Amino acid sequence: MQIGMGFWASKTLLAAIQFDLFTLLAHGGLSATTIAQKVGLHDRGVYDFLDTLVALGLLQREGIYESAVYRNTADTAFFLDRKSPAYLGGILEMANNRLYRFWGDLEEGLKTGHPQNEIKYSGSATENQFDQIYNSPEKLREFLGAMTGIQLGAFMRFADQFDFSGYSTLTDAGGALGSLCAQVARKHPHMHCTVFDLAAVKPLAESFVQQQGLSDRVNVIAGDFFTAPLPSSDVIVMGNILHDWDEEEKLLLFRKAYEALPAGGAFVCIEAIIDNDRRANAFGLMMSLNMLIETRGGFDFTFNDFDRWAHQTGFTKTEWMPLAGPTSAAIAFK
Amino acid sequence: MQIGMGFWASKTLLAAIQFDLFTLLAHGGLSATTIAQKVGLHDRGVYDFLDTLVALGLLQREGIYESAVYRNTADTAFFLDRKSPAYLGGILEMANNRLYRFWGDLEEGLKTGHPQNEIKYSGSATENQFDQIYNSPEKLREFLGAMTGIQLGAFMRFADQFDFSGYSTLTDAGGALGSLCAQVARKHPHMHCTVFDLAAVKPLAESFVQQQGLSDRVNVIAGDFFTAPLPSSDVIVMGNILHDWDEEEKLLLFRKAYEALPAGGAFVCIEAIIDNDRRANAFGLMMSLNMLIETRGGFDFTFNDFDRWAHQTGFTKTEWMPLAGPTSAAIAFK
Numbered sequence: 001m002q003i004g005m006g007f008w009a010s011k012t013l014l015a016a017i018q019f020d021l022f023t024l025l026a027h028g029g030l031s032a033t034t035i036a037q038k039v040g041l042h043d044r045g046v047y048d049f050l051d052t053l054v055a056l057g058l059l060q061r062e063g064i065y066e067s068a069v070y071r072n073t074a075d076t077a078f079f080l081d082r083k084s085p086a087y088l089g090g091i092l093e094m095a096n097n098r099l100y101r102f103w104g105d106l107e108e109g110l111k112t113g114h115p116q117n118e119i120k121y122s123g124s125a126t127e128n129q130f131d132q133i134y135n136s137p138e139k140l141r142e143f144l145g146a147m148t149g150i151q152l153g154a155f156m157r158f159a160d161q162f163d164f165s166g167y168s169t170l171t172d173a174g175g176a177l178g179s180l181c182a183q184v185a186r187k188h189p190h191m192h193c194t195v196f197d198l199a200a201v202k203p204l205a206e207s208f209v210q211q212q213g214l215s216d217r218v219n220v221i222a223g224d225f226f227t228a229p230l231p232s233s234d235v236i237v238m239g240n241i242l243h244d245w246d247e248e249e250k251l252l253l254f255r256k257a258y259e260a261l262p263a264g265g266a267f268v269c270i271e272a273i274i275d276n277d278r279r280a281n282a283f284g285l286m287m288s289l290n291m292l293i294e295t296r297g298g299f300d301f302t303f304n305d306f307d308r309w310a311h312q313t314g315f316t317k318t319e320w321m322p323l324a325g326p327t328s329a330a331i332a333f334k
Numbered sequence: 335m336q337i338g339m340g341f342w343a344s345k346t347l348l349a350a351i352q353f354d355l356f357t358l359l360a361h362g363g364l365s366a367t368t369i370a371q372k373v374g375l376h377d378r379g380v381y382d383f384l385d386t387l388v389a390l391g392l393l394q395r396e397g398i399y400e401s402a403v404y405r406n407t408a409d410t411a412f413f414l415d416r417k418s419p420a421y422l423g424g425i426l427e428m429a430n431n432r433l434y435r436f437w438g439d440l441e442e443g444l445k446t447g448h449p450q451n452e453i454k455y456s457g458s459a460t461e462n463q464f465d466q467i468y469n470s471p472e473k474l475r476e477f478l479g480a481m482t483g484i485q486l487g488a489f490m491r492f493a494d495q496f497d498f499s500g501y502s503t504l505t506d507a508g509g510a511l512g513s514l515c516a517q518v519a520r521k522h523p524h525m526h527c528t529v530f531d532l533a534a535v536k537p538l539a540e541s542f543v544q545q546q547g548l549s550d551r552v553n554v555i556a557g558d559f560f561t562a563p564l565p566s567s568d569v570i571v572m573g574n575i576l577h578d579w580d581e582e583e584k585l586l587l588f589r590k591a592y593e594a595l596p597a598g599g600a601f602v603c604i605e606a607i608i609d610n611d612r613r614a615n616a617f618g619l620m621m622s623l624n625m626l627i628e629t630r631g632g633f634d635f636t637f638n639d640f641d642r643w644a645h646q647t648g649f650t651k652t653e654w655m656p657l658a659g660p661t662s663a664a665i666a667f668k
Binding site for chain 1: 351
């Protein structure tokens, strides 16, 4: 029952993020009346809505009803206040605005093997999942925010744990705003990093890098990783990239990375990599279902799959580095 | 992240129920290929779908990929095989066919205070949530199945725990198929029970009672609890009824129950009653949001609310009896 009705809790949190409730509460506790007024909520549901968030551990409350004061928890203040540097609500905004509806057609996706997102209604046989996103400034901003949020914890861990001592350059291919490059450059002053993504992303990434004060060691190059060579670097990272594509396209990306690396260089893939026995990482398996919903041929994969593809494309050894939650890094050395 | 993305796990289980997967597996384990063939699933998502259910603890698996055999767990065999007497998938079928989509508009419900289900599109200012359900044989069957499933555990506990020794008759008002009456009649051979529900339900309830072999002590009476008096009985039960209505309607139902009871008789309300401090029973609070989505004025309530309404309508004392999970019985004695 808890799993089956889980969309109730899910949608309650997603609505709170949509209303920017956790940002509203960043400066202190508020009464339900004030919240209702600022967000534009009707009296009827406001106590049930806020008290559900309390019961789910996403808000704190002193008092009850008219005397109640609602506050952020330590976690919601840190992760869900839009002004927090650790804001990870972007992925949840995208989940609310796009994925919740698309997942409503999961059965059709499972029966047909076809995506259930914008592609389904586009009438084009070749359009991919990114064409519509990259053509709409609003969707692009939301998507990049989502990608920044979902990986922040994993990127921080990777920047801490990976041994950068033998390397001096890193390219993050499909690097979005440059969140990983920023983490690595900040923690490793000897590293020079390159964000490589489509032309539409470049100005947004440059502005992000500048805000972080890292423009001297993080540069942004516009390009398509299917048609252009990757910038030569000691380390090539792809974060949540491989799972977007079918096996043939995945192998092409392995080869692109191989070509751009020196001997001893590392190709690092950061994703919700599925455990080899495919029975522990539920999030990774569902992310693969999400690729069914979102892409024409994408799927998530196990470390064994990564290892096989790495050896098939010339890499000499591989390593598996757990990062945060369901996310890990699969690393192939040239 | 787990709460916010919880709709993924939710929808995966709901799709499995929609495909009747757990009924298909009732006679033994099957390969993914056989499952795909019988359900009509495309190759692309079948392993991710089934392995997600394994990772969520909803299927067992030996082997992997082509060599894998998928089986029910003890719980899914008991609760989610449609042929099991304990089948509670009905509520999840309704969740999948109706609620998942309607909850997609939770924000609009919270902003307007208006229902987000069929009512929203009906153009009628007076139609209630049951008009469309009771006018469609298919929706009615689904709804009654849902009501039977959601309360089965609580009804079994109530039939075990409540002291029936001083009573000989019980009416379940809005009793749907008669699941509660059947539990009570089976466990207490001295009890005579009446299922009271709208005329459209009567033949379905009679057939259910007959299947249970209890027609001698469970009868079915057709009537509308707002316009007809309730049948006189020692115990009047309402299971998931009060929460459908606004406060004035709730008080009317208390008065109807009071009138139908003898001195010492018991009015029993079985619902996901919210803890008085409104911070523990998340399911009850979300059920109240569900009433926002589904009804014009309904809401769930605390035991303190129940106690206040009971005294307001003449009852002399109240009791609170925890049943199963988030569900409890609030009892008012005349």
